[in-house]
Amino acid sequence: xxxxxxxxxxxxxxxxxxxxxxxxxxxxxxxxxxxxxxxxxxxxxxxxxxxxxxxxxxxxxxxxxxxxxxxxxxxxxxxxxxxxxxxxxxxxxxxxxxxxxxxxxxxxxxxxxxxxxxxxxxxxxxxxxxxxxxxxxxxxxxxxxxxxxxxxxxxxxxxxxxxxxxxxxxxxxxxxxxxxxxxxxxxxxxxxxxxxxxxxxxxxxxxxxxxxxxxxxxxxxxxxxxxxxxxxxxxxxxxxxxxxxxxxxxxxxxxxxxxxxxxxxxxxxxxxxxxxxxxxxxxxxxxxxxxxxxxxxxxxxxxxxxxxxxxxxxxxxxxxxxxxxxxxxxxxxxxxxxxxxxxxxxxxxxxxxxxxxxxxxxxxxxxxxxxxxxxxxxxxxxxxxxxxxxxxxx
Numbered sequence: 027x028x029x030x031x032x033x034x035x036x037x038x039x040x041x042x043x044x045x046x047x048x049x050x051x052x053x054x055x056x057x058x059x060x061x062x063x064x065x066x067x068x069x070x071x072x073x074x075x076x077x078x079x080x081x082x083x084x085x086x087x088x089x090x091x092x093x094x095x096x097x098x099x100x101x102x103x104x105x106x107x108x109x110x111x112x113x114x115x116x117x118x119x120x121x122x123x124x125x126x127x128x129x130x131x132x133x134x135x136x137x138x139x140x141x142x143x144x145x146x147x148x149x150x151x152x153x154x155x156x157x158x159x160x161x162x163x164x165x166x167x168x169x170x171x172x173x174x175x176x177x178x179x180x181x182x183x184x185x186x187x188x189x190x191x192x193x194x195x196x197x198x199x200x201x202x203x204x205x206x207x208x209x210x211x212x213x214x215x216x217x218x219x220x221x222x223x224x225x226x227x228x229x230x231x232x233x234x235x236x237x238x239x240x241x242x243x244x245x246x247x248x249x250x251x252x253x254x255x256x257x258x259x260x261x262x263x264x265x266x267x268x269x270x271x272x273x274x275x276x277x278x279x280x281x282x283x284x285x286x287x288x289x290x291x292x293x294x295x296x297x298x299x300x301x302x303x304x305x306x307x308x309x310x311x312x313x314x315x316x317x318x319x320x321x322x323x324x325x326x327x328x329x330x331x332x333x334x335x336x337x338x339x340x341x342x343x344x345x346x347x348x349x350x351x352x353x354x355x356x357x358x359x360x361x362x363x364x365x366x367x368x369x370x371x372x373x374x375x376x377x378x379x380x381x382x383x384x385x386x387x388x389x390x391x392x393x394x395x396x397x398x399x400x401x402x403x404x405x406x407x408x409x410x411x412x413x414x415x416x417x418x419x420x
Contacts, residue, residue, distance in 0.1 A: 029093045030202050032243070032251065033184055035067040035161070039074075039089060041082050042198040049196065053220045054314045057213065059196040061109055062247045064188060065095065066181060068158020073100040073127075075179055075188045076247055080112035087116055097121065100148075100156065102163065103128035104190035105176045106135030110247050115140055127156060129167050132175035155182070166235070168192065170228030172221050178232075180239065187241040191221065192232060193258050195249030204250040206257045212318075213249065214258065218265050219317035224352045230266040233259055270324035270354050272419035274303045274410060276361075277316055278329025279338040284363035284394045285329040288403060291395075292327065292361070295407040300420050308340045313347065320353040324419060325410050326383075328374060329361045335368025345377035352381065357413050359406055360388035363395075386410065 029037040044058035061082060064075040072095070078086035098121040103111050106128075114136065118124055127148045128136065136142045150156070152167040162182040169176055171192040179188045197213040204210050222229050236244070236259065244252040244259075252258050274296055280286035286307070293303040306316050320326070326348060330341035337345075358378060360371045371388050386409045389402045414420045 027089050027092070029065060029089070032064070032202065032245070033186065036181065036184065036186065037065040037067075037093075038202055038251070039063045039065045039086075039093070041078065041085060041089075043079070043082070044198050053196075054312050055196050056216070056314070057196065058198050059248055060198050062245065062249075064245060066158060066161060066163070068161040070159030071099040071157070072097060073102055073156075073158055073163060074098055074117065075102040076104055076110045076190065077101065077117060078113040079109045083113040083116045086113055087120060098124045099158075100124065101126045102179050102188075103132050103136055104179055104188065104247070105173055106132045106139060107173060107191075108139065110190065111136050111140060114142060118142070118146055127165075129165070129175065129177050131169070132177070135173075135175050168232050168235075170225045171232055172225055180241070184243075185239070185241050186243045186245060187236065187239060188245045188247075189236075190247045192229070192246065193244055193252070193262065194246035197249040199250040202251050203253045204257070206254065210250065211261065214261060215265065215321060216314045216318050217248070218262070219321050219351065220314060223265075223317070223321060224350060226266050226352065226354070229262060233262050233266060265321050268354060270356055270417065270419070271322035272301055272414055273319065273323045274301055274325045274327060275316070275319050275323040276303065276305045276327045276329055277308045277311075277341070277344045278305060278361075279308055279331050279341045280329065280363075281331040281333075281338070282363075284391060285331055285361060288361045288363070288389070288391065288395055288399075289327075289329045291400065292403055292407055295404065296410060299407070299411045301411065301414055308344050313344075316344065317347070317351060320348060320351055320355070323353065323355050324414055324417060325357040325359070325386075326353075326355050327359045327361060327406075327410075330370060330374060331362065332364035332368050332370050337362075337370055337374050342374065342377060345374045349378050349380050355381070355383060356417065357386055357410065358383040359386040359410070361391075361403070361406070362388070363391045363393065365393070384413070386413065
């Protein structure tokens with residue numbers, strides 16, 4: 027496969043993976059993904075920026091050979107996770123004089139995970155530069171998006187920024203540059219929700235840092251490249267802001283339809299008050315869709331059935347994931363139904379312990395909801411309305 031030229035002597039040498047359906051054994055992929063790698067030819071030295079996911083390592087090496095790459099001087103490791111660093115050993119074996127260039131934290135990771143020899147690694151500091159002749163690489167250490175070892179690499183003369191996982195998307199492509207369309211927005215938002223949202227303050231910090239660089243292009247490690255960087259940066263400004271949207275998210279589990287009835291009753295009442303409400307039956311739902319809506323929701327209401335005196339495991343999983351993802355939501359509550367008893371809401375509440383949420387009075391029903399239960403649901407709807415009103419959302 028012929029490399030795609032980004033700019034003179036700068037090439038894309040990554041690969042699409044359209045068959046991958048789950049990432050990190052956790053994240054569903056709608057379209058597959060890409061593993062982006064970049065070749066930079068200076069007048070004196072040649073560098074690779076990020077490498078390849080190990081199952082594609084042989085194809086990657088074959089492409090380098092077919093494109094006439096006889097020498098690589100530097101392999102830039104922006105991040106130690108193996109979808110980016112995993113083919114470093116293959117490159118070091120083929121290119122005997124190549125050195126891996128990375129930061130101290132990433133060095134420790136690739137030494138442990140890939141057994142890279144100490145003498146094949148050059149360690150850099152923040153803002154250090156490396157000359158390739160007529161091109162200069164500048165390294166910007168950026169921990170927290172999403173590992174502590176992450177850094178960005180910039181080609182100074184062209185002002186092209188390689189951001190590794192930051193500002194990426196799990197979206198295969200044929201054309202190099204993003205079309206900035208609905209598919210890109212959806213893929214980038216899903217990617218942000220599942221990978222970057224737990225590090226929202228750091229994401230906000232690095233958006234500001236990149237703003238100050240004013241890059242001509244942004245080249246992430248997954249998904250299409252951005253030759254109009256403001257588009258992706260504007261999306262991240264919205265997603266990382268502290269302002270939630272006028273949205274209530276109701277993920278629910280309903281063994282005998284009682285909780286489902288409660289969820290859709292609330293949806294009808296909330297939408298009558300001008301509050302967008304989304305209900306998800308989490309058994310069989312795409313957790314990525316739920317995560318995407320967690321980006322914006324001001325209120326989360328978890329609907330849950332009782333199983334053996336405890337919350338249904340699927341509802342517990344949603345609470346656990348929400349706690350990990352750390353969305354900007356301001357309020358939470360619970361609705362649920364039980365048969366003979368147990369602790370339904372206490373355990374779920376503890377699973378949200380890392381979120382700074384105001385918990386509104388939950389509604390617990392024995393069996394099917396009755397007239398007095400609907401009155402309690404009306405009260406919860408009113409509490410949510412007043413909460414959104416106080417936020418200036420309605």
